[in-house]
Amino acid sequence: MQTNKTKLTLLYTSDIHGNAMPILYGTNEAADIGLAKYATVVAQARQQKDHLLVLDNGDLIQGTPLMTHYVKEYTDQINPMVGIMNQIGIDAGVIGNHEFNFGSQVLADAIASSNYPWISANILDEATGKPEFGPPYIIKELSNGVRVAIVGVTTHYIPNWESPNHIQGIQFADAFTTLQEWVPYIRETEQPDILIASYHGGFECDLETGEPTESLTGENQGYQMCEEIPGIDILLTGHQHRKLTGMINDVLVIQPSNNGQMYGEIQIDLENQKDGWTIINKQAALHTLENVASDTGIIHYMEELEASTQKWLDQPIGYIDGDMSIDDPLRARITKHPFIQFIQQVQMDASGADISVTALLNNNTTGFSNTVTMREVVSNYMYPNTLVVLELTGADIKAALEKSAKYFTLDEDGKIIVNPTYLTPKPQHYNYDIWEGIDYTINIANPPGSRIEYVSHHGKPLENDGTYHVVMNNYRASGGGNYDMFKGKPIMKDIQQDTVELIAAYFEQHPTVKADVGENFVVKAE
Structure with missing residues (x-):
């Protein structure tokens, strides 16, 4: 018999920027950062939580000397950041603007070797107008019968930064208008109990007052998304490297800093009412990786590349x-x-x-x-x-x-x-x-x-x-x-x-x- 109430936990990262190991490469000092520690958090959550989703919100594969060295010397092997996410077992990833920095082939190889989908509603093939790298959204049906929709979008400002040859043949549709089209479609077609928008972008306005905090270029549209697109329950954000949680127009929002310093945790309580599961409470929190031990399997997996990187760095x-x-x-x-x-x-x-x-x-x-x-x-x-x-x-x-x-x-x-x-x-x-x-x-x-x-x-x-x-x-x-x-x-x-x-x-x-x-x-x- 189905219980009347249930819980869902969502863990997510954003703007990891190549930080797999718990060190600062500039000084080689130990630090409470990186996916090796985060892997331990996820493994413990899988033991403790009945219903768990794990997501990444982009800017995963670029940002450390480790990844620079990988691209120069080790591209015949699986991208290490993807390899770790495969071992962690994330449910989906979103493309960040820095995913394009190493060129189209490195990104294509990373996506091809992923055991999880990269959801991308607004990065389109220029010729066909269809999503270039993965589905626009996914549906996760949990063992308790709860249906979760996750739609992914990325800041469309990428052509203002990226080398043209890295994004040839790609169209970056407006992230806001893309969500504006997809959210009602998903609500009507899939009838999910929870709709999560995972947006590699941030907020253009103050979360409390709504006052603009930057010129409205379209780089960050999170506030507008919450205010003007009905149907979003949770908006996962990134890109700005901010630490924040809050509520905008009954949309729960969160952003977990950068470089693997923190991760986001969202707890969702649902009740089975006449018309199905209904969210009765949702809360967001940010956590550091202090006092978290590194996953020994991840450390071992990274051993060869890490040793080679250190040798290169000390030259x-x-x-x-x-x-x-x-x-x-x-x-x-x-x-x-x-x-x-x-x-x-x-x-x-x-x-x-x-x-x-x-x-x-x-x-x-x-x-x-x-x-x-x-x-x-x-x-x-x-x-x-x-x-x-x-x-x-x-x-x-x-x-x-x-x-x-x-x-x-x-x-x-x-x-x-x-x-x-x-x-x-x-x-x-x-x-x-x-x-x-x-x-x-x-x-x-x-x-x-x-x-x-x-x-x-x-x-x-x-x-x-x-x-x-x-x-x-x-x-x-x-x-x-x-x-x-x-x-x-x-x-x-x-x-x-x-x-x-x-x-x-x-x-x-x-x-x-x-x-x-x-x-x-x-x-x-x-």
Whole structure:
């Protein structure tokens, strides 16, 4: 006889970013992160819970030196992140934007070797308009008779970041309108007791007030989904790397940080009423992996690749004459730093361009010690970006400089600080650019849009209608970070080696690099 009440537990991860092992590769220190520990959590839950679903919400296969090394040396073997998820036994995965970073073949191989579906309602084959990588949704019927629908969508902003050759033939339909179409269809056709939307995207508005927290570009649409699409019971989110749980318009929402630091747990209580199972309570919680032992089977499974990765990371590849370390990231953005100068030189050397753009990617960047190892290189440059040379006008360059200048603001004492909009809801330090090959002055005392007081190239004022060749990473060249002035500009050269490879190649040609600084910009407040 069927009982009147039942429970369902859902565990999920998002933005694991290649963190399988419980270590920080930059320092090799032990850390309470990664899928090896999470595997233990899931195994224990399977013993304790009668009804369990386990999901992943994307950005799984990119982000650590382990995965960089795998792609360079071990692609004849199963993708290790997928291999672990197969062992954990997850029910489904969603595609994240970083799944495309290593190219279409690496992603296709990962999906082909998965023992679980990748649900993807809005990533479509351009020719047919049908889902490219997996079903738009799945139905899980549990032993207690509860039917759970899980529909997956991904931020459609990917073409603004990704190398065009990595997403050739793929259409990214609007995530909101896709859910708007699929949710009522699933409700009517499948009549599930629970409908879960797993969205690799985040929130564009404050969860409590509904006030916009970012420009409404369509990158994050979670709030709109909850407010305007009836029928969603639970919205799993990610992408922004935030820690949050809450309720929006009776939709339970959650986001479990990044890098395998936390996982989400949702408890759903149901009661069997006249018209079937009805949700009577739903709660979300975030959990860390502190005091969780690593799964020995996962550790053993990763042994060979991990040992090879560690050997690769410890290889010295070059030497620094002088000091190229970073101890104050804000100062390294306000005043020219030798590490930034080095990255600019690598980009200009590889491309032949005489103007270069780069960024200090995050506030954990430490620069280089006197003996540079691969560990330092991949810790400082964690994205597999390639380089693109664009032809830009002087007006484009000035617009980009004004965009970068918005990164700064002044505190009450007139001191230069980081604009809070670059810190919350997600840190975006990588969206402040530093330029080489031009001389320029930023005055933060001026209002945004009027902060660039001087720009010259080879000693001559930049001409608005003049054309200049500028090298930058592919993320920025496609307009990533809302640098719309770069979108659709002529591509003069496309360099299909990632920056880690280019840095290593530069050291091969220049085994010892002097930590020099050529002052070419001023950031002031007067």
